[in-house]
Amino acid sequence: MKIGCPKEIKPQEFRVGMTPNAVHEAVAHGHEVFIETGAGAGSGFEDDAYVAAGARILDTAEEIFATAELIVKVKEPQAVERKMLREGQVLFTYLHLAPDPEQTRDLLASGCTAIAYETVTDDRGGLPLLAPMSEVAGKLAPQVGSWTLQKANGGRGVLMGGVPGVLPAKVVVIGGGVVGTHAALVASGMGADVTVLDRSLPRMRYLDDAFGGRFKTAYSSPGTTADLIATADMAIGAVLIPGAAAPKLVTRDQLSTMKAGAVLVDVAIDQGGCFETSKPTTHHDPIYEVDGIMHYCVANMPGAVPRTSTIALGNATMPFLLALADKGWKQACADDPNLLNGLNVHAGKLTNYAVGKALGIDVVSPQVAIKG
Ligand SMILES: NC(=O)C1=CN([C@@H]2O[C@H](COP(=O)(O)OP(=O)(O)OC[C@H]3O[C@@H](n4cnc5c(N)ncnc54)[C@H](O)[C@@H]3O)[C@@H](O)[C@H]2O)C=CC1
Ligand SMILES: CC(=O)C(=O)O
Numbered sequence: 001m002k003i004g005c006p007k008e009i010k011p012q013e014f015r016v017g018m019t020p021n022a023v024h025e026a027v028a029h030g031h032e033v034f035i036e037t038g039a040g041a042g043s044g045f046e047d048d049a050y051v052a053a054g055a056r057i058l059d060t061a062e063e064i065f066a067t068a069e070l071i072v073k074v075k076e077p078q079a080v081e082r083k084m085l086r087e088g089q090v091l092f093t094y095l096h097l098a099p100d101p102e103q104t105r106d107l108l109a110s111g112c113t114a115i116a117y118e119t120v121t122d123d124r125g126g127l128p129l130l131a132p133m134s135e136v137a138g139k140l141a142p143q144v145g146s147w148t149l150q151k152a153n154g155g156r157g158v159l160m161g162g163v164p165g166v167l168p169a170k171v172v173v174i175g176g177g178v179v180g181t182h183a184a185l186v187a188s189g190m191g192a193d194v195t196v197l198d199r200s201l202p203r204m205r206y207l208d209d210a211f212g213g214r215f216k217t218a219y220s221s222p223g224t225t226a227d228l229i230a231t232a233d234m235a236i237g238a239v240l241i242p243g244a245a246a247p248k249l250v251t252r253d254q255l256s257t258m259k260a261g262a263v264l265v266d267v268a269i270d271q272g273g274c275f276e277t278s279k280p281t282t283h284h285d286p287i288y289e290v291d292g293i294m295h296y297c298v299a300n301m302p303g304a305v306p307r308t309s310t311i312a313l314g315n316a317t318m319p320f321l322l323a324l325a326d327k328g329w330k331q332a333c334a335d336d337p338n339l340l341n342g343l344n345v346h347a348g349k350l351t352n353y354a355v356g357k358a359l360g361i362d363v364v365s366p367q368v369a370i371k372g
């Protein structure tokens, strides 16, 4: 199969969809791989490394999209990329369609088959292609939040770990999944006083067993969230209902109950955000203030550490990428219900129920779509 990997064009996005190692494996499986020149440079992979692994370098994204049957990316296709997608072409990348009606409309119009990393599942109910980036974003969240807490950046001027005789910062993490756990571990490692809120009792039991003492857990009800938010120096939004728009768990009215200069880091912004006042920002201009509360809402946080993120993402996508290329998308999805859960769009139809519900669009079941 002809596999193409264009350079990412989202602002300050330096990750790349395929590493030279991934190219090497795909070529060993008999596939042809086309990489846009410079695509890996931001992650420390120069064209030479791809050529040594067996890829051909093409000069433009147009050539990549025109040549490849399977396009492998990191971020959702931007408007100019969506225009280059065609019927029958397979797109394998993050999509986050629930909060993005324009992208959804364009993908449906293109006739392509789009498989979203973030809705591919595993046998234990996890999201194996979201997890590596959630690990990265979770670890980054207290780091960027503590920077935002600094006075010169608009924050309260509180040090995460305090000092002898001065209390540490209070951090509330809403959602104790992959992002939330990694955020809680780093925040507690920095010395903060951390509480994780979740609605899953089994998940909180696991967190307590595995990390007991390093942070506290509390059931995520509106009342508990309101109480904790009012005394927090930092809240990290890390909830997920797979495929769906994030629930709004802190309203604008609640900002007035918070301490001036407190910080909201909304990692769930790629699913629309879990704070009512969140709107997506970029690494170039990551923070803004509403009612005296600082917000950090970068939708591609792992792009800040592209070397780590590209390798971590490539490790996770590799088996799925090889299955898609070796068998073709229909057989690969028919053989693997977890990969089939990644199917969001096929031949002008939406195939993910959570996305359809969020956007009010009719859905064809993925099982039916692969027979079409
Ligand atoms: N901004 C960025 O760059 C990145 C964003 N993300 C996003 O971060 C979010 C979290 O991802 P993961 O941790 O991998 O998901 P996950 O599925 O591992 O964890 C989500 C957790 O939220 C909990 N939850 C659901 N509703 C809740 C509620 N009302 N209150 C409290 N907890 C609730 C679930 O029980 C689960 O434990 C997703 O939206 C994901 O797309 C992930 C990576 C990078
Ligand atoms: C998960 C995601 O959206 C990202 O890594 O950018």
Ligand SMILES: [Mg+2]
Binding pocket: 094, 096, 270, 299, 300, 301
């Ligand atoms: Mg994102």
